[in-house]
Amino acid sequence: MDASRSDVLILGGGVIGLACAYFLLKSGATVRVLEQGTPGCGSSHGNCGTITPSHAPPLAMPGTLGVALRSMLRSDAPLYLNPRFDGPRLRWLLGFARHCNWRDFERAAQARSAILQRSRRLLAELVSSERIDCEFGEEGELYVYRTGRAYQADQRHHADVLDRLGIAVARWRGEEVEAREPALKAGVTGGLFHPGDARLRPDRYVAELAQRVQAMGGVIESGARIDGFGMQGDRIDHVRTTRGVFRGERIVMALGAWSPLLAKQLDLRLPMQPGKGYSITYSRPALAPRHAMVLREAAVCVTTWETGFRLGSTMEFSGYSEGLNRTRLDALRRGAAQSLHVAEGPDMQEEWWGWRPMSVDEVPLIGPSSRWSNLMLATAHGMLGVSMSAATGELVASMVNGGTPPLDPTPYAPSRFRV
Template sequence: MSKKIIIIGGGIVGLSSAYFLSKEGHDVTVIDKSDITSGASFVNAGYITPSHIIPLASPGMIAKGIKMMFNSASPFYMKPRWDTEFFKWSWYFYKSSTKEKVAKAIPVIKDINVLSRELFGAIKASGDLGDFQLERKGLLMLYKTQEAYLHEKDVANKASFLGLEVRELDQKQLAKLEPEVAIDAKGAIHYECDAHSTPTQFMPKIVAYLKSAGVKIRTNEEVLDLEVKGNRIQEIKTSKANYTADEVILAAGSWSGQIAKKIKMDLPLQGGKGYSINVARPTGITIPAILMESKMAVTPMDGFTRFAGTMEFSGNNDFVRKERVMAIASGAKNFYPTVDINANEIASVKTGLRPVSLDGLPYIGRSSKWANLTFATGHAMMGWSLGPATGKLISEIIDERKVSMNIDAFSPDRRF
């Protein structure tokens, strides 16, 4: 039976949800406070990463954040500020960062990433969006030190045990794989299971397809309030109109927690800011890489190479810290000595906020408080990778069908 569905949020997760829900014949409206041309879904590294099996909330992360708190150029930065919501989230995050919880999360993260990789492929094969970059060249974890190698080797062993394709490369093998660019690294671990894409190409195409399929896209429209009656959301009030719906999907990224507060719900969530620089000149880089000691990502996209990175907790804003941008440029030079990022490219830096949950796992599932509310947010650094999988799971939840995988670990009600 067709349902009238409102999706709050027009990022990769919200649009993927609209894609699969519209395929099932539902009447779908997407509402976003922006014009859907910027933000995390546009400036991310474009990775589709089954290899990223370790959640952001892992042992020692909060300690690292506190240690780096007064160095605004550090890869993981928490701006000193008095913010009770941030304190509470930090406590939950700390409680989640145990070896036991990480061990439980690993197979779940792997499963949803593999599901999403296959769905990206299915979307391309369908022809709905026309042609778009989707390449499976894997991901290189480049390292300079023995410490970094041993850390990633442990992750690689876990990934291999789970059936993911991974191999080690020495300098000669690395040079053979990337012959057009000099790489200053001792070696790499190559996750052959990974893929990549160009977000700035994919996003306009999925918006265009959804419009052609009858999905209503409401841009530059902010959700101001949610009115409830009984145990249901009765009305969505925005800056332009009022809406009613059978089902409401909250997929508003880093702003999801603020919207949840309008219906007296506590959704532990913080915006983690990332930065990206595009270089439209030839770089010789053909395979995506993470520069381990620089803690940044490099992606050969369609028409340019993207250098991205950092995790900054400083509130939901788009303020650019120049020292963080310069850290990305110098980090790239450290591994690719022949690649220069010029002043104009640095000045064109973009930022985006990733929604980070209390444990680095997404919130996917129905609300226990409101019968017609479903959450699809909190994906941290894996939002792009997990977009299609989340959209598929959301459509299965709404239609009360068997979900493609066990989603208990993604419960919006989990706390520690």
């Protein structure tokens, strides 16, 4: 028996790849995961760890592109477009612009809602049944507003959309928000509370999920950078890595923001761009928010755990530029200080950046490739990889095994982009 061959070979050991591995192993498949670093070392590590059905409405709507173009003049803007020329990014932006209409907004919101709501339920079950120690909490998430203009805009483009999708959202007056959240400074105009949202510590969640995958018999090859592919007809025969050559009856590409780079070697053009995000992690302050929250005007996400406190978010389109941008980190601190009595914890533990895998229509690519008969894609989850992870893993496992899919896979099919 070829020890390098598995039923399923998963490319990528982030939260999506590990969730796929978990559900495939539960279905009885043999699984090997190839990870260029260590499990969860990419965007799975430093995101805000919120589980958010509330994020079903996409960014793409009329007016968003104008905001992005104006942001080229402000390097600290929550949505920032680096002004340098970049051909692939320009093509992506033109495609994104075509989706900035209300018809595509509604279509994307429905697709995102379906997978987010199923994943929310599955994730809670997974954490409980597997006894995953990741500081999971179900306190909900609160959007906080300091101006009436922002609050009214989100009533139309966020809260009313959630109502139509059947996702619970409560409208709170400013004084009610301040009473429920003593960590906030005075001057709150209103709040939108999402009781169905949850939070966890993502680095802990991914580490525990990797342990479960290995305990179930899965193999994780850390330090296995992919160098190339070997083809045989319309199939991927093998994957060449720095740790050797591996084969799988089925291949799952779950490489996050790296997916379009590797896909080029397979003659696939994935309509994706990296959206760079940042976070700062502290030890927990004495006066910490009771809920995960988003400070809407500043676009800063705040998450509190028993063991820490994180400020995160921002969206920077600067291609595959690496490294920390001090201007972006300072904007997180400044935005948090505008609303919180205590905006930083006693000890700063980590400053972090990561690439979010953004699809041109803000709907993930999940399903079989139309080019390669044994290739499955599970990528382009944008800012919602943790939130969508469990349902993605379940859906991939059902499609690999030929079972009845737990939700309609059509909206996520890669074939919509002919890949």
